[in-house]
Amino acid sequence: MNAIPVLAYTPLDQAYVPVLVMLVIALAFGLGTMIVSPFFGKNKPNAAKMEPYECGIPTVGTSRIQVFVRFYLVALLFLLFDMEIVYIVVWALAMTNPANAQVPGFVWFSMLVMFAYTAILLVGLIYEWKKGVLNWNK
Amino acid sequence: MTTLALIQAYVPNIHPAHIMPFLVMLVGAILCLIFDAMSDKQGSRDLLPWVAGSTLVATIMSLLIGFMPYNRLFAEETFRADTFSVLGSITIMLACLLAVIMGPALVSRRNIPSGEFYTLIVFVAFGGMTMALSNELLTAFIALEIMSLSLYVLTGIDRRSSRASEAAFKYFILGAFASAFLVLGIGFIFGATHTTHLHEIAAVLGEGSVDLVNGGAAALNPIWIFVGFALLFVGMCFKLSLAPFHMWAPDVYEGANTPTVVMIATSSKIAAFALMVHIVAALARWDLFAEGATYLVGFVALVSMIWGNLGALVQSNFKRMMAYSSVAQTGYMALALMVLIALPGQLEGAKLAAAEEAIKNAIVLYLVGYTVMSALALGIAWLIGGEGHMAGYRGLVFRNPIAATGMAVAMFSLVGIGFTPPTIGFMGKFYLFKEAVQYNFTALAAIAVVTSVISAFYYLNLVVTMFMREETEEAGVRLACMREQTFRLASSDALTRVAMASCTALIFLLGFFPNSLFLIADAIKEGFLR
Numbered sequence: 001m002n003a004i005p006v007l008a009y010t011p012l013d014q015a016y017v018p019v020l021v022m023l024v025i026a027l028a029f030g031l032g033t034m035i036v037s038p039f040f041g042k043n044k045p046n047a048a049k050m051e052p053y054e055c056g057i058p059t060v061g062t063s064r065i066q067v068f069v070r071f072y073l074v075a076l077l078f079l080l081f082d083m084e085i086v087y088i089v090v091w092a093l094a095m096t097n098p099a100n101a102q103v104p105g106f107v108w109f110s111m112l113v114m115f116a117y118t119a120i121l122l123v124g125l126i127y128e129w130k131k132g133v134l135n136w137n138k
Numbered sequence: 139m140t141t142l143a144l145i146q147a148y149v150p151n152i153h154p155a156h157i158m159p160f161l162v163m164l165v166g167a168i169l170c171l172i173f174d175a176m177s178d179k180q181g182s183r184d185l186l187p188w189v190a191g192s193t194l195v196a197t198i199m200s201l202l203i204g205f206m207p208y209n210r211l212f213a214e215e216t217f218r219a220d221t222f223s224v225l226g227s228i229t230i231m232l233a234c235l236l237a238v239i240m241g242p243a244l245v246s247r248r249n250i251p252s253g254e255f256y257t258l259i260v261f262v263a264f265g266g267m268t269m270a271l272s273n274e275l276l277t278a279f280i281a282l283e284i285m286s287l288s289l290y291v292l293t294g295i296d297r298r299s300s301r302a303s304e305a306a307f308k309y310f311i312l313g314a315f316a317s318a319f320l321v322l323g324i325g326f327i328f329g330a331t332h333t334t335h336l337h338e339i340a341a342v343l344g345e346g347s348v349d350l351v352n353g354g355a356a357a358l359n360p361i362w363i364f365v366g367f368a369l370l371f372v373g374m375c376f377k378l379s380l381a382p383f384h385m386w387a388p389d390v391y392e393g394a395n396t397p398t399v400v401m402i403a404t405s406s407k408i409a410a411f412a413l414m415v416h417i418v419a420a421l422a423r424w425d426l427f428a429e430g431a432t433y434l435v436g437f438v439a440l441v442s443m444i445w446g447n448l449g450a451l452v453q454s455n456f457k458r459m460m461a462y463s464s465v466a467q468t469g470y471m472a473l474a475l476m477v478l479i480a481l482p483g484q485l486e487g488a489k490l491a492a493a494e495e496a497i498k499n500a501i502v503l504y505l506v507g508y509t510v511m512s513a514l515a516l517g518i519a520w521l522i523g524g525e526g527h528m529a530g531y532r533g534l535v536f537r538n539p540i541a542a543t544g545m546a547v548a549m550f551s552l553v554g555i556g557f558t559p560p561t562i563g564f565m566g567k568f569y570l571f572k573e574a575v576q577y578n579f580t581a582l583a584a585i586a587v588v589t590s591v592i593s594a595f596y597y598l599n600l601v602v603t604m605f606m607r608e609e610t611e612e613a614g615v616r617l618a619c620m621r622e623q624t625f626r627l628a629s630s631d632a633l634t635r636v637a638m639a640s641c642t643a644l645i646f647l648l649g650f651f652p653n654s655l656f657l658i659a660d661a662i663k664e665g666f667l668r
Contacts, residue, residue, distance in 0.1 A: 109148045112141065123168050130175035 073133045080124050087117060149214075156212045158205040159197050159227075159267065166193025167260040174253020183252050187238050190256035194235045194263055198228055201662070208663050211273060215335055218273040218416075221659040222502050226412040227267040228658075229506050233404040234263040236513055237397035239633045240520055244395050248296045255295055259401070261288040266405045270412035275324045275334040278413050282320070282377070285409060286313050289402055293394040305393025312376065312386045320373025326366030330359060336420040343424035364430050367421060371434060377410040380438050380472055381445040384465045388453075391461035396520040399457060403464050403516065404509040411471060411505055415498055418479050428483045435476040436582060442469025443589045450596045456519055456528050459596060460512065463552060466593060467508050470586055474501045474570045477577050484577055497573050503652055504566035507551070510648070511563055514641040515548040521634055531600060533609030542604045544642055549597040551645050555590040562648040569652070 052058060091114055100106050128134060145154060154161070170189050177183050206212060206219040237259050245252045265285025272278040290313060294306025328334050331342040332350070342348055343363070347355045372383065379387040391399050421427050446466030453459040478497045485493055519525050522534070522541050535542035551563035555571070567590065574583040648655060 105144055105147060109144050112144065120168070123171060127171050127175045 070136065077128060077133060080121060080128070084118070084121055088114070151215075152213045155205050156207060157217075159200045160264070162196050162200050163193060163260060163264045163267070166190070166196065167257055167264060169193070170257040170260060171253065174257070184242070186252050186256045187241050190241075190260050191235060191238045193260055194231045194238065197263070197267070198231045201228055201231075202658075204662055204664075206271075211337065215337070216274045216277050217271045218337075219271055221656070221663075222415055222498050223270040223412050224662050225502050225655065225659055226270040226408045226505065229509050230266040230270065230405045230408050231263055233401055233408075233509055233513060234259050234266075236517065236634075236637055237262075237401050239637055240397040240400070240517065243520075243631060243634075244397055248298070248395070250295055250395075255292070258288040258292050258295075259397075261285075262292070262401050262405055266409035269409040272413065273336050273416065275327065275336070275417075279317075279321055279324060282409075282413075283317065285406060286317065286377070289398065289406060292398040292401070293390060295398075296395055299393070301393035302395065303393075305390045308386050309390045309394075316373045316376030316383070318373075319369050319376075323366045323368070323370030323373060326362050326369060330362035330366060336416055340420040340423040343421065343427070346424075358424075360426055363421065363424065363427065367417075367427075367431055368434060370417065371414075371431075371438075374410050374414050375438060378407055378414075378468045378472070379461070379465050380468055381442040381465055382438075384442070384446070384461075387461040387465060388449075388458045391457045391464075392455055396457075396516055396525055399460075400513055400516050403460070403512045407464070407468060408505050408509065411468075411475075411501065414475060415478065415501065418475060419494065422479055422482050425482065428480050432476055432480045435472055435479060436579075439469050439472035439476055440582065440585065442466060442472060443586055447589045447592045447596075450593065453596070454528055455526060456531075456600075457516075457525050459528070459600075460515060463593070463597075464508075464512065466589065467512075467552075469589075470567065470570055471501055471504055471508075473574055473579070473582060473586055474504075476582075477573050477579060480579075481577060493577075499656065500566075500569035500573050503562075503648075503655055504570055506655060507562035507566040507645075507648060510641050510644045511548050511551045514544060514638060514645065515552070517634060517638045517641065518545045518548070521631060521638065528600060528603060531603045532607045534604040536609055544638055545604060546601045547642050547645060549601050551649070553590065553594045553597045555587055560646060560649040562645050562652070565649050565652045 091110065094100055095107070095110055142154065145152075166189070170186060170193070173186060173189055174183065201224055206217070206224075209218065209220045211218050238256060241252075241255060241259070244250060245255055262285050265281045265283070265288065268281035269278050269285060272281060290306055290310040293309050294303050296302040324334065327339065330348070331339045332348050333339055333342065342358065346358050348358060349355055375383040376386075390402065394402065418431075421431070442465050446462050446464075446469055450459050450462035450466065453462060474497055478494060478501075481493055481497070482490060518541050522538060524530050524534075531545075534545070547561070551561035554561075554563035554567035567586075571583045571586055574580075574586065
């Protein structure tokens with residue numbers, strides 16, 4: 001079994017030195033170009049130059065609009081099913097692995113675990129359903 | 139193959155009976171949710187507090203019966219149930235039970251969604267218990283988040299109150315920030331020791347070197363343990379409302395509804411203290427740890443004692459006063475935590491173990507005492523509607539002598555030192571300060587005593603207001619109209635009154651016989667079933 005290459009062999013203070021170097025370089029480059037460029041470039045703004053060219057389109061109206069609360073509820077609904085997918089895909093992959101299928105009782109045990117898990121998620125779905133989140137017209 | 143045998147074959151290190159309290163709570167919380175979702179009429183929703191309450195009682199029973207192995211690691215070495223954590227868990231349950239008892243009056247008075255309210259209370263208890271029992275830093279972090287998120291929502295559950303929304307927002311933003319510190323600290327400790335299990339961290343620190351995955355070993359780098367502990371401690375200081383991280387406390391206490399304040403003041407602090415004591419006990423196995431950490435924790439304890447008590451002096455709102463008082467009270471407990479850290483430098487072997495046990499017992503005694511005292515104070519304020527300006531308490535004894543007497547008992551007990559020997563507040567402080575003096579922290583103990591005397595001024599000021607001031611027209615009107623709203627809901631208030639009476643009894647019982655608390659611990663150790 002291979003060890004984690006960096007963390008296992010180097011002490012912690014050395015292991016993060018590359019990250020520190022990267023951070024310093026990134027900060028130095030970003031700030032440096034911002035500080036240095038006004039000294040070298042000519043600054044003659046006009047209306048056409050100040051437009052958000054290739055940075056999207058100019059805003060129409062105010063950007064501080066109110067969003068229908070149901071969109072947030074949809075996001076919450078999504079979270080529930082998202083969690084379901086995240087675990088079921090991994091579980092299904094493990095189930096179809098021939099090596100695991102040889103282990104006695106594996107199928108039943110993993111079924112048990114997944115049923116327990118989906119039962120808890122099902123409670124969430126029932127709760128959302130009964131609270132009327134699925135009813136868009138309410 | 140039966141189901142149990144199947145589970146045993148696959149997860150041999152997790153016995154279903156060992157995690158019974160967790161299962162009971164989880165099933166209870168889910169039942170609350172389903173019950174709320176399925177009931178169409180308000181009448182059936184009125185049964186919800188009974189579901190939540192019986193869940194909490196069932197968990198207390200399962201803790202008392204002793205499903206969990208005592209002082210031994212269980213469930214993949216994730217949990218450990220020692221005296222501190224089991225007594226702490228039971229106290230957390232009782233505090234949450236009080237919130238459930240106070241609930242119906244709040245729910246109907248402010249028209250709060252009852253299903254969410256009671257379910258979240260059960261989740262607070264679940265998070266608190268898991269945190270107090272956990273032996274593994276990531277489990278503790280997840281438990282902390284379960285508890286904190288439930289508390290954020292409970293703080294702002296009264297959506298029509300702008301103060302509650304403000305309080306919830308402040309609590310949430312600052313709490314999320316503190317959680318980030320906490321998890322970064324855990325990350326540093328993991329980086330230095332290559333494990334998140336507390337007993338393995340203790341072993342690594344004892345050896346002074348880390349076993350690597352490839353079979354080699356690396357020397358331990360002290361800086362990262364200090365950095366990790368400091369960050370972790372900052373995160374926990376926020377949860378414990380220790381100065382200088384207490385800024386949220388007065389606003390949250392004032393804005394949140396009183397049942398939630400009871401839980402913020404007690405449950406979250408017990409859980410955080412239990413975890414802190416376990417972490418400190420693991421890290422203190424390393425002989426260099428005390429040198430830095432003693433100053434850090436000592437500084438926080440010192441600032442909390444002074445700032446909390448001086449801050450409370452100038453408050454005119456009852457709940458804000460209780461917030462500053464909780465800052466001061468946790469400061470005293472942080473003092474004992476500091477002694478716990480410094481101990482390995484002074485003692486060795488069996489003596490050290492005995493001394494550590496004594497300090498832990500002193501902290502848990504004070505935690506239980508503080509829970510009872512603040513539950514009594516907040517509960518009576520809730521019953522008489524005196525959560526606002528303290529002028530409302532003028533001449534309370536002439537209108538409601540029982541409430542005034544109960545509040546006076548709570549206040550005398552909160553003062554503790556010097557005035558009121560047979561109360562839990564005195565006994566708790568006595569043991570805390572005794573430990574500090576015994577291990578040569580006389581200066582800090584002296585400051586603790588002086589600040590306790592300062593605290594007498596604002597606690598007893600309330601007693602003077604209740605007993606020796608004439609009732610003015612304004613104060614009477616203010617209290618009377620709130621009382622009318624509360625007293626209409628007789629059944630909930632009757633139970634709350636019973637709870638308040640038991641709190642008063644407990645203050646004196648534990649004051650006269652502090653050791654009776656540890657009789658429970660011994661009973662758990664033996665186990666009713668084993």
